[in-house]
Amino acid sequence: GAVVSQHPSWVICKSGTSVKIECRSLDFQATTMFWYRQFPKQSLMLMATSNEGSKATYEQGVEKDKFLINHASLTLSTLTVTSAHPEDSSFYICSARDPGLARGGEQFFGPGTRLTVL
Amino acid sequence: SQQGEEDPQALSIQEGENATMNCSYKTSINNLQWYRQNSGRGLVHLILIRSNEREKHSGRLRVTLDTSKKSSSLLITASRAADTASYFCATDATGSGNTGKLIFGQGTTLQVKP
Numbered sequence: 001g002a003v004v005s006q007h008p009s010w011v012i013c014k015s016g017t018s019v020k021i022e023c024r025s026l027d028f029q030a031t032t033m034f035w036y037r038q039f040p041k042q043s044l045m046l047m048a049t050s051n052e053g054s055k056a057t058y059e060q061g062v063e064k065d066k067f068l069i070n071h072a073s074l075t076l077s078t079l080t081v082t083s084a085h086p087e088d089s090s091f092y093i094c095s096a097r098d099p100g101l102a103r104g105g106e107q108f109f110g111p112g113t114r115l116t117v118l
Numbered sequence: 119s120q121q122g123e124e125d126p127q128a129l130s131i132q133e134g135e136n137a138t139m140n141c142s143y144k145t146s147i148n149n150l151q152w153y154r155q156n157s158g159r160g161l162v163h164l165i166l167i168r169s170n171e172r173e174k175h176s177g178r179l180r181v182t183l184d185t186s187k188k189s190s191s192l193l194i195t196a197s198r199a200a201d202t203a204s205y206f207c208a209t210d211a212t213g214s215g216n217t218g219k220l221i222f223g224q225g226t227t228l229q230v231k232p
Contacts, residue, residue: 006160034219043206044161044222057217093160097218106151107220111160 002028002098006110013084014118021079021113023094029074030096034107035067038091050077084117091115124207124223132231137194139226141207142187148210150183151220152192155204164192164205199232 003026013019023033031052036044048069049057056069068080077096081088091114095107124141131137143150149168153161167174167183167190174181180193194201204227208220 032217036222043224046219046221049217049219091158095161095220106163106166107218108163109153109161112158114158 002026002096002108004030004094004096004108004110006092006094006113008113009111010114010116012116012118015085016083018080018082019084019115021081021092021094021115023077023079023096023110025075025096025098025108028096028098030077030098031074033071033077033094033096035069035077035079036093036095038093038112040091044093047079081115084115086117089115089117124205124226126226127224128227128229130229130231131197133197133199135197135230137197137201137228137230139192139205139207139228141190141192141223143190143207143209143221143223144188145209146212147185148212150181150190151208151210152179152181152190153206153208153222155206155225157204161206194228197228197230199230202228202230204228 005024007022033050035047037047038044046059047062050069050071052071052074058064066082071077091112093112095109097107147169149166151166152164155161165176165181167181178195183190204225206225207223
């Protein structure tokens with residue numbers, strides 16, 4: 001199957017700093033990528049849909065000015081957590097669709113980024 | 119908000135037994151997908167079932183879909199200790215504008231004892 005990578009795999013930062021997380025589709029072009037957040041022992045919560053060349057679509061309750069998403073190329077989307085606070089500590093996961101796959105619909109997930117804000 | 123609910127929330131069985139997890143959802147869907155997640159890791163896609171399908175098999179996995187009841191089940195047969203993980207259903211709702219965005223259920227934590 002298709003491969004999606006994330007970088008970094010984990011990051012620890014001080015409160016008030018900004019953190020950038022990268023999501024890359026390695027062997028396919030993804031016009032759409034998704035960003036999820038997962039708190040311990042909970043499910044994945046969709047934060048936003050990242051569209052190549054246009055603005056991201058945010059889910060209700062997600063602050064677009066706090067979680068900046070940029071999808072400048074067909075293989076890279078970035079999520080920047082601005083002015084991070086301890087409550088932003090979470091597991092951030094991205095996914096991507098491969099529109100070229102015949103079966104369609106399937107999303108490929110990155111390995112996740114563990115963010116800890118001190 | 120989350121689309122679906124899964125039950126049970128936690129399941130503990132012996133190796134060799136079958137494990138059944140259920141998922142319910144609220145809106146019309148294009149497809150329903152099941153994913154597996156090992157602790158602290160990313161998700162692995164297991165199986166996708168489209169809204170016009172009723173049953174699908176993949177190895178030791180069997181998935182059913184009942185759109186009239188808005189529910190799905192995942193059956194893992196002859197379970198192994200390595201099947202220990204969290205299992206999530208996710209729906210691709212028809213109202214999502216064909217973006218393919220998925221809404222996840224709460225998940226079932228499966229423990230298979232050797």
